[in-house]
Amino acid sequence: xxxxxxxxxxxxxxxxxxxxxxxxxxxxxxxxxxxxxxxxxxxxxxxxxxxxxxxxxxxxxxxxxxxxxxxxxxxxxxxxxxxxxxxxxxxxxxxxxxxxxxxxxxxxxxxxxxxxxxxxxxxxxxxxxxxxxxxxxxxxxxxxxxxxxxxxxxxxxxxxxxxxxxxxxxxxxxxxxxxxxxxxxxxxxxxxxxxxxxxxxxxxxxxxxxxxxxxx
Amino acid sequence: xxxxxxxxxxxxxxxxxxxxxxxxxxxxxxxxxxxxxxxxxxxxxxxxxxxxxxxxxxxxxxxxxxxxxxxxxxxxxxxxxxxxxxxxxxxxxxxxxxxxxxxxxxxxxxxxxxxxxxxxxxxxxxxxxxxxxxxxxxxxxxxxxxxxxxxxxxxxxxxxxxxxxxxxxxxxxxxxxxxxxxxxxxxxxxxxxxxxxxxxxxxxxxxxxxxxxxxx
DNA sequence: TAGATTGTTAATCGATTAACAATC
DNA sequence: TAGATTGTTAATCGATTAACAATC
Numbered sequence: 001x002x003x004x005x006x007x008x009x010x011x012x013x014x015x016x017x018x019x020x021x022x023x024x025x026x027x028x029x030x031x032x033x034x035x036x037x038x039x040x041x042x043x044x045x046x047x048x049x050x051x052x053x054x055x056x057x058x059x060x061x062x063x064x065x066x067x068x069x070x071x072x073x074x075x076x077x078x079x080x081x082x083x084x085x086x087x088x089x090x091x092x093x094x095x096x097x098x099x100x101x102x103x104x105x106x107x108x109x110x111x112x113x114x115x116x117x118x119x120x121x122x123x124x125x126x127x128x129x130x131x132x133x134x135x136x137x138x139x140x141x142x143x144x145x146x147x148x149x150x151x152x153x154x155x156x157x158x159x160x161x162x163x164x165x166x167x168x169x170x171x172x173x174x175x176x177x178x179x180x181x182x183x184x185x186x187x188x189x190x191x192x193x194x195x196x197x198x199x200x201x202x203x204x205x206x207x208x209x210x211x212x213x214x215x216x
Numbered sequence: 217x218x219x220x221x222x223x224x225x226x227x228x229x230x231x232x233x234x235x236x237x238x239x240x241x242x243x244x245x246x247x248x249x250x251x252x253x254x255x256x257x258x259x260x261x262x263x264x265x266x267x268x269x270x271x272x273x274x275x276x277x278x279x280x281x282x283x284x285x286x287x288x289x290x291x292x293x294x295x296x297x298x299x300x301x302x303x304x305x306x307x308x309x310x311x312x313x314x315x316x317x318x319x320x321x322x323x324x325x326x327x328x329x330x331x332x333x334x335x336x337x338x339x340x341x342x343x344x345x346x347x348x349x350x351x352x353x354x355x356x357x358x359x360x361x362x363x364x365x366x367x368x369x370x371x372x373x374x375x376x377x378x379x380x381x382x383x384x385x386x387x388x389x390x391x392x393x394x395x396x397x398x399x400x401x402x403x404x405x406x407x408x409x410x411x412x413x414x415x416x417x418x419x420x421x422x423x424x425x426x427x428x429x430x431x432x
Numbered sequence: 433t434a435g436a437t438t439g440t441t442a443a444t445c446g447a448t449t450a451a452c453a454a455t456c
Numbered sequence: 457t458a459g460a461t462t463g464t465t466a467a468t469c470g471a472t473t474a475a476c477a478a479t480c
């Protein structure tokens with residue numbers, strides 16, 4: 001089978017892996033050594049089969065009657081996700097959302113280290129936001145190349161999103177975490193992950209609307 | 217059919233509605249009056265049938281040969297999502313992520329207005345973040361009741377998430393936008409929408425990892 | 433009328449769940 | 457050994473896509 005035909009993993013399973021990881025780290029902290037699917041399923045309010053299927057994509061195998069070794073399982077998930085070593089990232093667009101992400105301390109647990117921010121606004125360039133330097137967008141290309149940065153976080157206004165994306169790719173960026181509502185056009189060798197807060201908000205407000213309607 | 221058995225709408229369709237809305241508002245701004253599924257599908261890089269199915273959940277009907285009337289379609293989507301009138305929300309937890317959301321200006325397009333923030337930290341209480349007041353968490357209950365606030369945005373540390381959730385519900389909150397990694401336990405009449413940035417990051421980094429592996 | 437476009441019904445695909453066999 | 461738990465195969469469910477009928 002040629003490598004570019006390799007089958008992907010179920011998207012919902014990959015998205016659930018961080019939930020398991022968080023729980024497992026907690027259990028490890030409490031001194032537990034092994035854990036069963038039943039136990040995990042209960043804590044996360046899911047089915048046991050789903051837990052087994054999800055964990056299986058990391059290549060881990062459990063032992064009947066015992067369950068899974070927690071350290072081994074944590075290692076397998078971190079390896080699968082590429083979270084064993086933290087990866088450096090550059091953020092572009094130091095607006096309110098960008099600033100927030102710069103200050104968010106939870107990404108370390110997820111193998112991500114935001115090194116610096118970039119902006120075109122001369123009033124922002126040269127300042128620091130949450131201890132991180134805001135650099136001139138002009139210097140992005142050279143710095144990203146020199147530091148071998150592979151991840152770009154996109155928090156610019158939607159109307160310049162595509163333009164910035166193109167420049168990121170030329171600078172060697174291979175994966176873009178897109179917080180803008182724009183649909184980015186990229187070559188197939190570039191990874192794009194859209195955050196789409198508006199989709200999440202659509203779920204929240206439509207369900208609330210249905211709920212309120214049903215009670216009138 | 218009893219109202220509590222009403223069939224839900226396909227989740228992926230609801231999550232795509234904001235994408236259509238954004239495009240339609242843009243087309244309206246350019247002076248267009250009607251639009252076909254083919255046109256929408258092209259712009260968003262999807263299939264035409266999916267577009268029709270998605271739009272159908274709002275109850276809209278198009279005209280063969282012509283397409284959909286843009287103002288009518290915008291109205292139908294906004295009505296379905298409950299975005300015709302903006303709804304007020306309280307945010308709890310004025311940390312870095314919370315501050316970011318307070319400053320984010322895009323929520324207005326999505327029918328959400330964050331009125332104020334709440335925190336327990338005395339150094340934050342009384343200050344303003346992006347023009348919004350930070351109030352004492354103690355005053356949440358009374359204010360939420362008095363102002364009939366239905367939406368709570370949860371950006372507190374994970375270990376107090378459940379506790380804050382319980383208090384929110386007692387204060388009359390009906391829908392919680394949960395930015396913490398905690399799995400919240402709530403009665404069935406309360407809407408919870410989890411944002412789970414770590415799931416998104418898991419997708420990004422696992423795909424990047426696979427990509428880099430395949431090239432070695 | 434002819435052709436473009438909508439809307440619906442059927443087929444496919446992928447994810448979840450159920451049933452059961454394997455194993456420590 | 458018996459029983460708990462894993463892992464796999466089959467059945468179900470939901471979403472997407474394809475085929476086609478309806479209509480302006």
